[in-house]
Amino acid sequence: DVKVTQSSRYLVKRTGEKVFLECVQDMDHENMFWYRQDPGLGLRLIYFSYDVKMKEKGDIPEGYSVSREKKERFSLILESASTNQTSMYLCASSLTVRGTEAFFGQGTRLTVV
Amino acid sequence: DAKTTQPTSMDCAEGRAANLPCNHSTISGNEYVYWYRQIHSQGPQYIIHGLKNNETNEMASLIITEDRKSSTLILPHATLRDTAVYYCIVRVAVGIQGAQKLVFGQGTRLTINP
Numbered sequence: 350d351v352k353v354t355q356s357s358r359y360l361v362k363r364t365g366e367k368v369f370l371e372c373v374q375d376m377d378h379e380n381m382f383w384y385r386q387d388p389g390l391g392l393r394l395i396y397f398s399y400d401v402k403m404k405e406k407g408d409i410p411e412g413y414s415v416s417r418e419k420k421e422r423f424s425l426i427l428e429s430a431s432t433n434q435t436s437m438y439l440c441a442s443s444l445t446v447r448g449t450e451a452f453f454g455q456g457t458r459l460t461v462v
Numbered sequence: 463d464a465k466t467t468q469p470t471s472m473d474c475a476e477g478r479a480a481n482l483p484c485n486h487s488t489i490s491g492n493e494y495v496y497w498y499r500q501i502h503s504q505g506p507q508y509i510i511h512g513l514k515n516n517e518t519n520e521m522a523s524l525i526i527t528e529d530r531k532s533s534t535l536i537l538p539h540a541t542l543r544d545t546a547v548y549y550c551i552v553r554v555a556v557g558i559q560g561a562q563k564l565v566f567g568q569g570t571r572l573t574i575n576p
Contacts, residue, residue, distance in 0.1 A: 353505075380561045392506075392566040399561040407556075407563070439505050443562065447553070448494050448513065451564055453505035 352376055355440050355454035362461050368427040370457050372440030378452075379445050381423035383407075383415065386437040386456075398423055399445070430461045466550045471571040480537040482570050484550030487531040494553060495526060496564065497535045499546040506549065509535065540574045547571050 356371035374381065382397040384407075394407030396415040404415050412434060416424040423442075427434055437458050443451035467485045474480040486495060494513050498506040510517055510524045512533070517524045523536040537544055549569040553562040 382563060384566075391568055392564075394563050397556065397561055397563060405556060405561070437503075441505075441564070445561060447492065447562070448511065450496065450508040450511060451553075452508065453498075456503070456505045458503070 352452045353440055353442055353454040355438075355457050357457050358455065360457055360459045362427075362430050362459065364431060364461055366427075366430050366461075368430045368459070368461075370425040370427075370438055370440075370459070372423045372425070372442075372454055373421055374423075374440075374442040374452070375421065376442060376452065377420065378442040379420075380443045380451075381417065382441040382443075382451070383413075383423065383425045384439045384441065385409070386439060392439065395425065430459075432461050435459060435461045465565070466552060466567045468548070468550050468567060468570045470568065471573070473573050473575055474537075474540050476542060476574050476576050477539055480540040480544065480572060480574070482535040482537075482548050482550075482572065483532065484534070485532045486550065486552055489530055489552055491530075495524070495530075495533050496551045496553060497522070497524065498549045498551060498564075499544075500549065500569070501546045509548075540572075542574050542576065545572060545574045 353374045383395045384392045386392045398404045398417040414426045440454040441451045496511040497509040500506045512524045526533045547569040
């Protein structure tokens with residue numbers, strides 16, 4: 350019954366490393382999203398994609414990039430990880446049609462040391 | 463973006479109905495109200511959504527006021543496993559391609575007490 354799968358549940362990386370967070374959905378959704386969640390700040394949108402190879406910046410895109418080469422897969426890339434990118438990262442997907450729900454993955458807790 | 467406001471926290475006794483309020487006074491006419499919940503260290507889980515009419519599913523009921531400026535999520539017989547943060551969310555369009563992002567507030571931390 351798993352619909353949105355994130356590749357790692359927990360991840361520890363060193364400052365300056367290039368980090369890839371992978372997300373796969375099996376519902377043929379057009380839209381995919383990456384959020385980060387921090388205490389007191391709630392969920393904030395980093396990037397989203399509305400089609401293959403199409404992407405838009407969210408509210409906090411600085412320090413991140415994304416890739417969507419296939420419809421089912423949306424990758425978040427930290428080009429040079431920093432300690433302030435330590436966070437819970439959540440992937441979601443949805444149809445474009447209004448009135449349909451979005452589905453979230455279980456989250457990746459990333460720690461940058 | 464349409465904003466939502468919710469109480470920071472609520473308590474409810476096990477077996478009783480939990481009623482979680484939400485204000486969304488700036489909601490547009492075609493924006494749906496969604497409810498999600500998040501249990502510690504997990505991704506948000508969809509509960510229910512509605513536009514104008516009241517809705518019910520196996521998890522909860524959603525009551526939307528006639529002017530659509532507020533809604534209430536009802537968990538009819540709360541259990542300990544319903545302890546979570548509950549988010550009332552409006553989806554807003556982003557860009558020109560029709561994608562809709564979920565705009566999260568701080569949510570209500572619901573604690574079900576034995």
